Amino acid sequence: MSPTSPEDSIFGSSSDLRTDSYYTTLDVGDFLLVSSWASTIATIIIAPFMLLYSFLVARELARLASPPGEAGVYVHLLRDIMKGTYSGLLNWIQYVLGRKSVQRSNPYKHATWVAAAGLVIAIIFTVIIQIAGVKCGISSIKWCANMQKDNWIHITTQTELVSVYNTTVQPQRDPFQDYYASGWTPIDNCSDTLKRPLLSTSRNPDASIPFPCSLNETFPIPNVNDPSDVYLTLDTGISQMAADFNTVNYTTQFNREDGATATSDQIVTFQDPATSLNHSMLFYLDSAAEFDNGNLLDYGVDYQADTTSMVTTCRWQTHECNVHASTESGSYAIPFNCSEIFSGDLNETPYNGLERAAGWNTSFYKLTPADKTPAAIPVGYQSNPFFFSAAASFNSVSTLPALQSLSSSTNSTPTSTTLLSLPNGRLAFALSCQSTIYDVTYTLLSGSIANFTAVPSSAQKASIIEAPLQVGFGSYHLYQSALAALLFSNDPDSLLAKLEQSFSQTGMALASGAFTYERNNYQRERWRVDVARVKKGPFWLLVVGCVVYAVVGVVLVGLAFALRGREGVGEMQGLLAPDVFEMGDENGGGGVDPRDHPALRNSGGSRVASSRGGKRMWKMGMGKEREKREDDGDRDRDRDRDRDRGSFSDDGTIRFSGNLI
Numbered sequence: 001m002s003p004t005s006p007e008d009s010i011f012g013s014s015s016d017l018r019t020d021s022y023y024t025t026l027d028v029g030d031f032l033l034v035s036s037w038a039s040t041i042a043t044i045i046i047a048p049f050m051l052l053y054s055f056l057v058a059r060e061l062a063r064l065a066s067p068p069g070e071a072g073v074y075v076h077l078l079r080d081i082m083k084g085t086y087s088g089l090l091n092w093i094q095y096v097l098g099r100k101s102v103q104r105s106n107p108y109k110h111a112t113w114v115a116a117a118g119l120v121i122a123i124i125f126t127v128i129i130q131i132a133g134v135k136c137g138i139s140s141i142k143w144c145a146n147m148q149k150d151n152w153i154h155i156t157t158q159t160e161l162v163s164v165y166n167t168t169v170q171p172q173r174d175p176f177q178d179y180y181a182s183g184w185t186p187i188d189n190c191s192d193t194l195k196r197p198l199l200s201t202s203r204n205p206d207a208s209i210p211f212p213c214s215l216n217e218t219f220p221i222p223n224v225n226d227p228s229d230v231y232l233t234l235d236t237g238i239s240q241m242a243a244d245f246n247t248v249n250y251t252t253q254f255n256r257e258d259g260a261t262a263t264s265d266q267i268v269t270f271q272d273p274a275t276s277l278n279h280s281m282l283f284y285l286d287s288a289a290e291f292d293n294g295n296l297l298d299y300g301v302d303y304q305a306d307t308t309s310m311v312t313t314c315r316w317q318t319h320e321c322n323v324h325a326s327t328e329s330g331s332y333a334i335p336f337n338c339s340e341i342f343s344g345d346l347n348e349t350p351y352n353g354l355e356r357a358a359g360w361n362t363s364f365y366k367l368t369p370a371d372k373t374p375a376a377i378p379v380g381y382q383s384n385p386f387f388f389s390a391a392a393s394f395n396s397v398s399t400l401p402a403l404q405s406l407s408s409s410t411n412s413t414p415t416s417t418t419l420l421s422l423p424n425g426r427l428a429f430a431l432s433c434q435s436t437i438y439d440v441t442y443t444l445l446s447g448s449i450a451n452f453t454a455v456p457s458s459a460q461k462a463s464i465i466e467a468p469l470q471v472g473f474g475s476y477h478l479y480q481s482a483l484a485a486l487l488f489s490n491d492p493d494s495l496l497a498k499l500e501q502s503f504s505q506t507g508m509a510l511a512s513g514a515f516t517y518e519r520n521n522y523q524r525e526r527w528r529v530d531v532a533r534v535k536k537g538p539f540w541l542l543v544v545g546c547v548v549y550a551v552v553g554v555v556l557v558g559l560a561f562a563l564r565g566r567e568g569v570g571e572m573q574g575l576l577a578p579d580v581f582e583m584g585d586e587n588g589g590g591g592v593d594p595r596d597h598p599a600l601r602n603s604g605g606s607r608v609a610s611s612r613g614g615k616r617m618w619k620m621g622m623g624k625e626r627e628k629r630e631d632d633g634d635r636d637r638d639r640d641r642d643r644d645r646g647s648f649s650d651d652g653t654i655r656f657s658g659n660l661i
Contacts, residue, residue, distance in 0.1 A: 010168055010304055010522045011443060011451075017162055021533045028159050028532040038546055042129040045553075046122045050084035052556035053118035054576040055563045057082070060111040061576075062568030081115040082576050084122065092116050121552065128545035156535035161297065161528045163446070168524045182287035182444070183305030183518035186464065189213045189225075190514055194460045198382050212380050212467045214514040221354060224468050226513030232263045234477055234509040239266045245288035246300060246447025253285070265512055267505045270309075270442075270449050278497075279454060280504035281309035281440055282515055288447045296527035303523035304443045308515065309454060310465060310504040314390075314433035314496055316418045321391060321430035325422040334428055336391045339374040341365060346393035346428055355475035359395070360482075364388040364470045379470050384462035385436040388469070390503075392482055393428040418492045427486070433503060437462040446526070468510035469503075477506055 017023060024031065057078065077095060080088035092112060186194060190213035215222045224230045241248075245268075256262035268283040293299040321338040323346070334346035342363035344350060349358045365374035365387055374389070420428045438454040439461075445451075468474065485498035563569045 011302055011445060011524065018533070020537075021535050022539060023160075023162060023531045023533055025529065025531055028157060031532050031534065032157060038129055038542060042126045042546075042549065045549075046084040046119075046126060049122045049553060049556070050082050050118060052553065052560050053115075053122075054082055054573050055556075055560040055569060056118065057111055057115045058569045058572035058576055059563050059566065060114050061108075061572040062566065077112045078115055078576060081112065081119050084119060086123070089116065089119050089123065125545055125549040125552070129542060129549065156538055158533050159530055160533045162531050163526050163528055165302070166525045168522055170522055180287060180301050180303060180523055181517040181519045182284045182303055183520060184282040184284070184307040184515045185518040186461070187213065187225075187514055187516050190464060193464055194458065196382070196460055198459060210380075212464045212514075214464045214511045215379070215467050215471065222471060224473055224510055224513055229263065229265065230510060230513040232260070233265050233267065233512050234474065234506065236261070237263045237266045237512075238505045238509060239268045239283070239285070241268065242270055243448040245283075245285060245444075246290045248285065248288070250286070250289045250291070257286075267508045267512075268449075269501055269505065270452060272452055272454060274452075275454075277311045277454075278501055278504070279309035279311055279438060279440060279452075280501065280508050282307045282508060282512060284517065288444060290447070293527070297530075298528040300447070300526055301523050302443065302445050302526055303520040304441065304451070305520045306518060307440045307442070308457065308461070308465075308508070309438045309440045310435055310508050311438065312433055312435040312500045312503040312507075314431045314500050314503075316492070316496070317389065317430040317432040318418060318420055318428070320432075321389075323391065323393075323420050323428045323430050325424075325426070332424065334393050334422065334426065336361075336428075336430060338363070338389050338391065338430060338432075339365070341374055341376045342389050342391075344391075346391060354472040356472070357475045357479045359393045360475050360479040361391045362388055362469070362472075362475070362478075364466065379467050380463055381466075382459035382463045383466075384456055384459045385434045386462055386466045387432075387434045389430065389432050390478075391428070391430040392479065393422070393426055394483055394486065395424075395426055418495075431499065433500070435466070435503065435507065437465055441521070464514050465507050465511040469507050473510050474506045478502060481506070 077092050080091050082088070192210070193213045211217050211222060214225050216225055253262060253264075257264055264284055264286040266283045266285045267280055269278050269280045271278050287301065287303065287305075290298045290300040317338060321336045321342075323334065323336045326333045326335055332347060335344070336346060337343040342361070342365070344361055346359050346361065349356050350361045363374075364377060364381075366377045366381065366383060367373070367387060368375050374387070377383075418429065422428055437457040439457045440452065440454045442449050442453070443451040481502035482499055485495055485502065489495035489498060564573065
């Protein structure tokens with residue numbers, strides 16, 4: 001899997017993949033097993049590498065026409081180096097740093113440098129592969145110990161759940177096609193309302209102008225359309241969520257829906273990031289559900305859909321409405337007078353409205369063109385935005401500490417533009433509001449709303465949502481919501497915002513019976529799968545190390561074939577092979593001493609011998625006679641020891657009867 005994100009004009013980028021990693025559906029254990037194989041093989045392959053590399057060293061030795069002194073010192077160093085061990089490299093470094101050689105230009109010395117270079121190359125490649133595939137980096141040793149893991153890839157490779165998306169499609173309009181319908185549109189019965197010409201005059205009670213489709217003209221009083229679902233939405237469907245709808249416990253939600261104690265028809269409030277307006281909109285909650293579908297984990301749908309929203313903005317009108325306490329008539333009263341069409345007593349039950357809550361009064365109006373004063377309107381008046389006023393009083397709440405800072409003194413004259421604290425523990429206020437209905441298009445990505453756009457709806461559509469509020473439905477709910485807002489607000493701004501949101505939520509809930517589900521504009525399925533995330537750094541370090549190591553090996557194979565036919569190279573390479581140096585007789589005798597080969601025989605100077613206890617070195621300045629005797633004695637012993645394996649020429653060179661390699 002490549003670290004790219006699914007992008008299109010509808011959903012944009014929604015990838016949870018990291019650009020610094022690769023992803024594979026291979027099991028993590030299988031992937032790490034392969035990386036461990038590479039590092040294990042890299043350790044073993046040093047010896048074959050040096051065997052191939054020995055042809056280059058043999059070529060250097062074959063060039064020595066008349067070898068000078070100190071051949072023995074370098075021959076033994078060559079032997080240790082060509083074994084391909086770390087100790088051989090350390091011995092060579094120790095000798096180079098500690099040897100006070102007087103023959104800096106010795107060609108055998110150059111051969112040991114060539115051999116050491118090959119071993120360094122092999123060790124570098126091995127270390128690179130081990131760091132990537134087996135061993136921790138130096139800076140990560142402590143981390144490795146804490147994680148109880150032994151390699152870089154083990155530390156950085158993790159199992160993750162990543163999202164997989166299918167192709168974005170536009171659902172078919174054929175009702176027999178499988179689709180998701182998460183949008184909202186007015187029901188078919190609303191077509192007459194939406195096509196109705198705009199009214200320019202007040203409604204005549206005797207006129208045959210029907211109510212908007214959100215109301216049923218039943219006798220003796222009208223009712224909301226589909227009242228059982230409407231009041232279930234009003235009671236249980238006003239959601240306080242704004243995102244992450246997929247985190248809902250859908251098992252409980254579905255059970256409650258089956259028992260008719262909850263609904264999936266929700267009123268969700270979303271703040272438009274472009275305008276900061278709070279849109280209370282119709283939302284199908286079940287569309288955000290995620291569930292395991294066979295091997296598909298957290299299966300869900302991202303979609304783009306249309307819906308309708310309501311935005312309400314209010315201002316305090318307590319002072320303008322002259323809300324105050326009065327006992328002039330001999331009884332306690334809370335009169336208010338906002339306009340010619342909106343006045344009354346908040347201490348009494350209102351005379352208008354289908355739900356009459358004592359202490360709650362509303363009036364819907366239009367603004368006259370001439371002086372912008374409120375004028376009465378009929379139910380079904382078409383305007384977007386539409387305007388209304390509200391006045392309310394509450395009992396036994398003014399003693400709450402949070403409200404003391406919001407209300408004015410208990411004088412009968414209203415001096416506060418927000419809340420008025422009255423005698424007998426009463427609290428009152430008045431508002432002037434306007435509500436705008438919007439056509440909304442939004443996308444739901446992984447359970448959260450995104451790509452939100454809203455444009456004002458038609459005045460006909462606004463009348464569908466205004467009508468239930470205008471005839472008085474939802475008064476009890478609005479009154480209780482206002483009381484809750486008072487109890488949980490600490491400043492006028494937060495209180496006003498809660499009241500505005502309550503109007504919008506209640507209005508959309510009361511009109512929800514006039515809306516039905518609509519197919520999504522676009523949608524795509526998504527699910528999550530288990531993958532292994534591999535960091536690019538250790539992955540490419542391992543891959544490049546293995547590939548370059550292999551290429552160098554192939555080059556060495558080609559050089560070996562090219563060089564083995566050259567004069568003296570094959571013979572020298574045979575003597576450099578580690579198994580020749582270790583060769584012994586059946587009785588455990590010593591192997592062939594390469595110093596006895598004519599090309600490597602000393603002509604004087606010192607030599608280094610190998611023993612179990614370490615290196616033994618003959619210093620410069622020893623007498624030629626003593627050295628000659630030692631050489632003759634060594635040669636006689638070697639001739640006797642190796643008589644069964646080969647023959648000797650008259651000049652003392654060894655004729656091997658078998659292949660040296």
